Amino acid sequence: MAFETHYSLRSLIGAGKNRSAHKKVFSFDLFDTLLIRRIHDPDLVKLPVARYISRLAARARISVGWQSVQRQRDQIEAAHRARTGQQFDDHEACYPRFMGELLEQLFGDSYSPGLLGEVTDFELKMENSMLVPRLELVEWLETLWTAGKEIYIISDMYLPATHLEKLVEHAGLSGYVTAVVSSADTFLAKASGRAFSHVAKKFGIDPQSWVHIGDNPISDGLRAAEFGIESLIIRDPAEEQRRSIVKRYYNYSDGKPFWRGRLLQQLMAPHEKENSRRSPLYVEGYNFIGPLIGLFVQRVAELCLENDIKKIFFLSREGWTFKNYWEKAVPILYAGKKVPDIEYLYVSRMALAPAACAVQGLTKTNASIAFLPPGNRDFRDLCRIFGLEAEKFSGILAKHGIGEDTCLSHIHDGYDPQNRKRFETMLEDAEFQGEVKRQTRDSNLALQRYLEDIGFFHHDKVAVVDIGWLGSIQRFLFEAVSHREDIPQCFGYLFGATRGIPYPVEEKNRIAGVVYDRDRFDLAASTLFYARDIFEEACRAPHPTLNGYECDGDGYKLVFRKTDDEIGRAELEQDSYFAPLQQGIIDSAERFGAAAALLGYEFADYKPWINSVLVNKLAFPAAREVAQIRHQHHLDDFHGQKKPKADFAKGFTPLWDRSQLQLKFDPFIRARAFFRHLRERINE
Amino acid sequence: MKRVQNSRFDLTGNGIIRVMKLAAFGKIVPVGNLRGGPGIRCLVVVGLLHFFGYPIYYINARYGHRLGPVKRIVGRVRKR
Known part of the structure; x- marks a missing residue:
């Protein structure tokens, strides 16, 4: 009896269906037939x-x-x-x-x-993690089972049947299989044909009523045919193409580091049923932002292990996504290794800014940070950010010759440098600082109670992980508790450190950018400047931002922002728009962990690919990508609502703020923007 | 609606053509540290596999056993 070779699953299943009326038993090879591997070898x-x-x-x-x-x-x-x-x-x-x-x-x-x-x-x-069931075969298997056929899985493999059954169960096939047979149990394999006689004898099967399906022309084809079994062999060119592509990426990544990240993404890619049609935002989450976060998380883990850090606090709302990613990727990536414990810390710039003033008062640097966003103009904005009551400063302000609405930001109309000097003189006034400390004391006390409650001070070293960009959250957090003797050594790890205002690095308070750090020249990674907001929006937690800490008797209370005002509603709208993007990010996490564990590369190995992805997606985006990924609403209470001078925003419009018309039809717009970016990075 | 991996087994949104374009642009203008970049030969081979891999492997599966003379010529060319 000869065997038949088929060159597509459809043809094979068609041939199988033709036989199903007069055959009682169907057996399948497991690997590369019912299940395919993501990896070629x-x-x-x-x-x-x-x-x-x-x-x-x-x-x-x-x-x-x-x-x-x-x-x-x-x-x-x-x-x-x-x-x-x-x-x-x-x-x-x-x-x-x-x-x-x-x-x-x-x-x-x-x-x-x-x-x-x-x-x-x-x-x-x-x-x-590397096996995927073939959708069409699984569907056929289900049909055969429903029709009352006996179904066996026969594999030449070193794993015994009990182990193979676990793989079959994970693939969702166990409900359609009579028995799983492995050569590891009897040392009788399909390669010699002994497995077929063993199965026939053990289960009392007549070879005339039996069809075997597999991928190996010798083991599954010739040997089965020699035993009198009809056999169907699948030789799928699409599968050979897929494996060949993975093989090339794998081989190239050995000599060319550029391909390591590409290989990682190839191994992360979904197949068969997993690869269903999704929203374009989901695809961006899975293929673009997800792997970047994965590599960031991997690097944070590497740094924590290098520095013997036992606890990681994921900060602010972006940390929520980082923590979720960590929970799905790190257990398999660092299996067998003691990785740091993780915790999400409820913090925000707005919540920490008042607490930071309770001990040291309002510093000139912190006032400068408050005036960085163009919407902040005067003392009232300062009071909003640092949780101060402006009215209680009226006497002190009058003493220094300024008012609540005196313009203190140079990008607003009515700015007089003398007023800024008067303001800075006021910062040195003990009466002013005394009032600041008095007003912010409760906020600081509540923060300390919260940190004590979650065990922040129980560790010698902690990592604080945030998305970026200036490190102001870590700055405020450290300043709020720096007077305590039990403060741990804080290692700040940011996704991107764009800095801007020098960070006060000291023994107990360090900060570094992982994907990008302005202190290291990295042209490709600096393309994060193009669209920082999308990373913030994509990673944002589904809960409202924290507005502050309040004392509640002997305890504390976390005060969240309301969501029923215009800003709150806009934020909810943005969250719901980005929900598929976030889903894509989270769905990529587990496969990232498995693929990265298989490859065993470190962050530095993947960096060339990350760089190319950042340049491609941020500096040279397709018009439709900008339309999809660009946020609809980006909200931050730290930013005020005041309008700067008319000529402030004039000049070169950033690429991601351009119209669809320009992005589609101006062929040089991306190159012009890139040259400008290049010049800025070289000159900074 | 799109698939994360397209029918050419390439990444949707960052396919091989885009990588090729960046590599070509990077030959003229600095785009950052790509540690040697992808390499022209690798790009060509991977590009061919993504775009023409299916017909190549179909012919190989279907008529591979009759392609002995062609394979010998390819082998000789490779040895040079």
Whole structure:
């Protein structure tokens, strides 16, 4: 009996359906037939397992590199196969046996049977993360099962049937399968044809009533046919194309670091049922912002491990997305390693600004930060930001010759440098600072109670992670509690540090940009300047911003912004518009973790690709991308509502603020904007 | 509505053509540190696979066993 080869799933399933009326038993090969792998080479899944074992060994104070673990695994597996070959026609191996031997060899007296279970669970988790069921075959399988056919899965694999059943269950196929058979249990494989006779005997199957489907023309085709089974072989050119592409990216990434990030994204990509049609914003979240956040989170983890930091606080509302991403990606990425505990910290610039004044008063630098946004003009804006009552300063203001509405910002009409000097003189007035401290004391006390409550002061070192850009949240936070002796060493990690106002770096208070830092010249990453707001909006938590901290008896109260005013409603509208984008980001997290764990590269390896993505998407965006991703409402209470001088906003309009018409039909607009950006970065 | 990975197994929104354009632009104007960049040969091979991989592998699957002489010529060219 000959076997049939089909070049598309549709043709194969059609042929199978023709036989289903007079055949009772259908068996399927598992790998590359029912399930496809994201990676081209199945052996690559063994590498993260070797890294995992190496980390477990390090915990048991045994020093062994992952390459050495992998080498020993290969040697033991090969020895097992050779031994099996002496007794059987097939050179098979059984995972629990050779892995148990490897672990006993590596761990010696520290070995326990539970260790094999831990390693097996991780190996199956990695396998599951790289396997995807083929949609059309699964649908056919379901039809066959409903029609009352017996369905077997037969695999030549080192994992025994009990382990394969877990993979089958994860793929959602276990409800349609009579039995799973693995060569690892009997050492009778399809390669020699022995598996077919074994299955026929064990389950009492007549070969005449049996159809086998697989991808290997010898094991699944010829051997089945020799046993009298009708067999259908799939040779899918689309699958060969996909695997070939992954293989090229993998091979190129070895010599050209540029391709490492591209390979990562190829391994993260969804297939079959996962790859359904989605909103364009979801796609941007999955393919653009998600991987950037993933790599940021990976770098934060690397830095925390380097600096022996045991606790991470994710700050402000963007930290909510970073924390979610961490929870989904880091457990598999750093499996076997003790990573820092994480916590979300309810903070905002508006909430922390008053608390920062309670001990040191209102500093000249903090006043300058308040006047950075163009909507802030006078003392009233300052009072809004730092939670002060303007009326109580009327006497002091009069003493220094300024009023509540005297213009103090040079970009507004009516600005007089003398008034700014008078204001700065007032900052040195003890009476003024005394009133500032009096008014902000409660806010500071409530903040300290909140931080005590979440255990902020229980650690020697903490990482505070935020999106960016000036580091003012960390600045205010540190200033608010810097008088305490138990303040931990704060390592600030920002997605992008655009700085602007020098950060007061000291032993206990450091800050660094991860994807971009203005203190390091990085032209490609500096394209973040093009559209910082979209990252803020994309990562924003679904709860309203924090307005302040209030004392509540002996406790504290977090005061959130109301959402029933115009600004609150606009924010909700923006959140609902960006919901698919956020979904795309979160959905990419788990696959990012698995793909990054498989590749084992560090942040620096992916940086060239990140740079190219940032330049492509931010400096050279398609018009439709700008239309989709550009925020509709970007709101920040820190920014006032006052209008600066008419000529302030004149000059070059940023690329992301241009009209669709210009973006579509001006062929040089992106190049002009890029040259301008280049000049600005070189001159700063 | 779009798929995250398109039918050419490329990333929607940052496909190989876009990477090629940036690499070409980067030859004239500095665009940042790409650590050597993608390399022309790699770009060509990956581009061919994304765009023409299916017909190539279809022919290979269907008639690969008859392409012995062609494969020998390709092998000889590669050895040079």
